[in-house]
Amino acid sequence: MQTRxxxxxxxxxxxxxxRIVGGNIEAFRTLVVDYHPLAYSLAYRVLNDAEDxxxxxxxxxxxxxxxxxGFRGESSLKTWILRIVLRLSLNRRRDRSRTAWRRLGxxxxxxxxxxxxxxxxxxxxxxxEGLLIAKETxxxxxxxxxxxxxxxxxxxxxxxxxDLTYDEIARILRVPVGTVSSRLHAARRKLVDVxxxxxxx
Amino acid sequence: MLLPWRRKHRDANLSRxxxxxxxxxxxxxxxxxxxxxxxSAERLDAYSIVSRLVDLATGPPGMPDSEAAADRVLGxxxxxxxxxxxxxxxxxxxxxxxxxxxxxxxxxxxxxxAGVTIVGLRRRGIV
Numbered sequence: 007m008q009t010r011x012x013x014x015x016x017x018x019x020x021x022x023x024x025r026i027v028g029g030n031i032e033a034f035r036t037l038v039v040d041y042h043p044l045a046y047s048l049a050y051r052v053l054n055d056a057e058d059x060x061x062x063x064x065x066x067x068x069x070x071x072x073x074x075x076g077f078r079g080e081s082s083l084k085t086w087i088l089r090i091v092l093r094l095s096l097n098r099r100r101d102r103s104r105t106a107w108r109r110l111g112x113x114x115x116x117x118x119x120x121x122x123x124x125x126x127x128x129x130x131x132x133x134x135e136g137l138l139i140a141k142e143t144x145x146x147x148x149x150x151x152x153x154x155x156x157x158x159x160x161x162x163x164x165x166x167x168x169d170l171t172y173d174e175i176a177r178i179l180r181v182p183v184g185t186v187s188s189r190l191h192a193a194r195r196k197l198v199d200v201x202x203x204x205x206x207x
Numbered sequence: 208m209l210l211p212w213r214r215k216h217r218d219a220n221l222s223r224x225x226x227x228x229x230x231x232x233x234x235x236x237x238x239x240x241x242x243x244x245x246x247s248a249e250r251l252d253a254y255s256i257v258s259r260l261v262d263l264a265t266g267p268p269g270m271p272d273s274e275a276a277a278d279r280v281l282g283x284x285x286x287x288x289x290x291x292x293x294x295x296x297x298x299x300x301x302x303x304x305x306x307x308x309x310x311x312x313x314x315x316x317x318x319x320x321a322g323v324t325i326v327g328l329r330r331r332g333i334v
Contacts, residue, residue, distance in 0.1 A: 031281065038277035043270055050267035060271055067280045147264035165226065166262040172228050191222040197257045207256050 019083045027075050038067050041084070044167060045091045051163045052095035054148065062098050066091045085177040088167075092160070092178060143206060150200040158193040165190055221251045225258065 025033040045066060049059035070090055077086060151159060164175045172190075176183045201207045217240070223229050224237045240247045328334040 035277045035281060038280050039273045042273035042276045046271060046276075047267060051265040054265070056267065056269075056271075059267065060276070063276065064280055064283065067276075068283050071280075071284060143260075144264045147260045151261060151265065162261060163265060165258070166265055172223075172226065187219065187223055187228070190226075191219040194222055194254045194257055195218070197261065198253045201257060201260070202253075206260070207253055 016079060016082075020079055023074055023077050023079075023083070026071075034071060037070075037083075041087050042067075044084070045087060048088055048091050048163070048167055049095045051166060052092065053099055058098055058102075059095075062094045063091065066094050069094070081177045082174070085174050088164075088170075088174075089178045089180075092164070096160075146204055146206060147201070150197055150204075153200065154193055154196060158189050158196070161186055161189040162193045162197075217247075218250065221247060222254055225251060225254050 022033060022037065026037065042063065045063045046059055049062045049066075050056065053059050053062065066087070070087060073090070077083070081089075151162060154162065160179060161175060164170055164178060170178075172183050172186045176186045179186070198207065220229060220233060220237050224234070229237060237247075241251060325334060
């Protein structure tokens with residue numbers, strides 16, 4: 007899933023925030039349009055539910071609008087926004103009566119491209135990575151991710167977002183960069199072990 | 208033969224290499240190792256496959272329209288978007304909205320009551 011690359015620098019961000027705080031609607035709208043794909047992608051990856059993800063993202067941007075006045079620029083706008091989205095997503099996940107992962111298979115029957123039990127995540131063709139991933143495989147991979155402890159799972163989910171560096175992940179989670187590196191590595195080792203046992207790799 | 212902690216460190220560098228987080232001598236070391244050591248190359252392949260599988264499995268099947276999402280957010284903030292408009296939907300002073308809190312209302316009520324009481328008592332010559 008390609009998310010728009012948002013190229014910003016500190017001065018442009020500060021000017022952007024200043025305009026929004028000053029009441030410029032279009033500036034805030036632009037912020038939402040620019041960051042919505044990344045925010046939605048993160049929320050979906052945590053919640054595995056389109057409706058919940060969209061609600062959380064809406065809540066997040068409303069919260070962001072109210073909190074922008076307090077944005078100090080100590081981190082980038084991207085990491086600040088993603089931190090809010092992640093927190094709200096985790097809160098939603100915790101509050102649900104059934105976890106997102108357990109709803110797999112019960113909820114995803116109507117997804118587009120699912121007629122043959124295959125989830126077409128990319129059209130087969132010249133792209134060597136245009137793989138079709140079977141529904142069952144997806145379930146097992148998600149179950150493997152679910153088996154990780156929350157700190158490892160958070161890092162793994164964030165690492166799947168495009169263009170997030172270890173430094174950015176560290177800022178979102180408010181942990182040292184070394185912790186991100188070690189957690190991600192630990193998560194991958196565990197996932198490799200689990201998926202090898204399941205003959206998926 | 209590598210000590211366990213050293214092996215773990217080298218393995219961790221494979222993960223960082225996959226994510227483009229290595230540079231300089233560490234990058235050179237891993238690049239060389241991948242050429243010379245089949246097990247390292249296999250390990251890197253496994254991490255790469257796992258990363259890709261997790262990305263495919265957790266990623267959303269589609270992306271909602273961001274423009275429509277922005278309209279919904281603005282709708283929730285009770286602002287009508289208009290091209291080029293600069294609407295002040297908050298206090299011009301940096302968006303801070305001031306309103307009477309219940310505590311403030313209660314305090315004003317008490318002051319009013321106290322004032323009326325004092326005036327009444329003075330009229331009767333009590334105060």
